[in-house]
Amino acid sequence: MEAVRVFRTRGMLAQLCHNARCFRLLSTLTAGNKRQKLQDSMTRPRVGFFYKTVMICKAHLNTASSTLDSSEIKKFQALANKWWDQHGEFAALHSMNDLRVPFVRDNLLNLNGGRKSGFPLSGYKILDVGCGGGVLSEPLARLGACITGIDPVEDSIKTAQLHQSFDPFLDKHIHYKACALEDITEEAMETFDGVVASEVVEHVSNVESFIKCCHKILKPEASLFITTINKTKLSYVFGILVAENMLKLLPKGTHEWEKFISPVELERIMESNGFSVKSIKGMLYNPISGLWSWIDSTAINYAIHAVKEKVPPEPDYCRSEDKDQPEDRT
Template sequence: MNDTVNADPAELAKFSELAHRWWDMDSEFRPLHMINPLRLDWIHSICPLTGLRALDVGCGGGILADSMARRGAADVLGIDLSTKALKIAQLHALEAQTPNINYREVSAEALAAEAPASFDVVTCMEMLEHVPDPASVVQACADLVKPGGWVFFSTLNRNAKSFLFAIVGAEYLLNMLPRGTHEYAKMIRPSELAGYCRQSELDVRQTSGLEYNPITTRYSLSRDTSVNYLLATQKPL
């Protein structure tokens, strides 16, 4: 790994410390397990995964990558720069006997240089707000997907409501996430992410919000993109 890798060592260390808890449904990763079926169904409704080659960028312990393989993707690759998280992902795949899945410790940019236009669908969820240069990751995702293929992003909006809900509420009041999980300055407005997509020649096709109800403790997809949001983009033919 060289010094130019688009990763924050502090962020990698933070998630490495928690790696062994990725598949503990009652751990700090419980929110990811709760939103994963929503994300997966949303992706599959736009781009049916059956028989496709999929890539999950910033896969962590493999929650989304594993579910895409189980939904019928012909081949799934999960990539991350956290060695510990990848070992957990690989161990889970072995234990659960997940079909058609592999993991690699490689950056999106390096893989894009090695294997451009190799995937039918690329996902990059809850990852852009943790890297120094999110535009570089978006470009790499665009380079990795085949013409006509789909790239899906999810991240956190940057505004007062998002600060209140995602940081103050989720990290400090409800203790849903470890304190320090998100930095306000690294959050990305939908207009900014759409701009990165346009620069990378990805067409934004659909946007969705993701809301949490603290009373019912349930997540749901909505039109409200003020806190968490998802973007579906397509590479022109």
């Protein structure tokens, strides 16, 4: 029994010694790690604060230049699955195609000389900004154009893609993307032959930034088409009180009169940002017949067509100076 006790005691002592050695080793390693971390902190560049500051500044700049209005996105999010109900909230937009599709087609063809048979817009690359469920994108694609449709409401894009999927022709001619205009501006510089923003500018937060983005992505001498609502007493009465409150053609709150813009102001913004306005036409919606017609007055709705001005080449000063030099007759 005594031998057993001695053996157990020696075993316990050995275990204690082993534990002590492990503890010392662990302490050494920990101290080493702490020293290494201290050295690293002394030698590593302190970029954390600078990086965060830059990112905050970039976020502020992006917000400042954004054309998006979060309240407007929420409005259309609630309507995302109703785009193709031709008797619902978007009935007037479906009917507007009778005017706006020929308006885009004819101005593009007149600008570029003549009319093509078959698919008249074949070869044209058109951006449909705020495309929603594709109500305008589809008829333009059926004319042969290659359409890119963008909208910040992802569910609206999903609705457009679903409707497009039933027609193989449209699948080849339309590409939809859930994004804002400024999201593609840099990657699509001078890409498009035409940009269409139909019933969009009255929903953006910064019209001038929006127009500048349109200018960047258009090719020289390409076209910008806008349909929108004038800022008049008549537009308030018929565009909001009658259309939304009385006839319930649109959900209440769809439009805000303060965001409407007059054709004079829109033309000023466009021409100060490199566009030449070619035509402005008044539009009128008849809620009884459900049809649109062109009219002389722009007091309520109107359409505008502008062309991106071609920047003249800079003069070759070296060549002109050479011409001014007298000839050497020696």
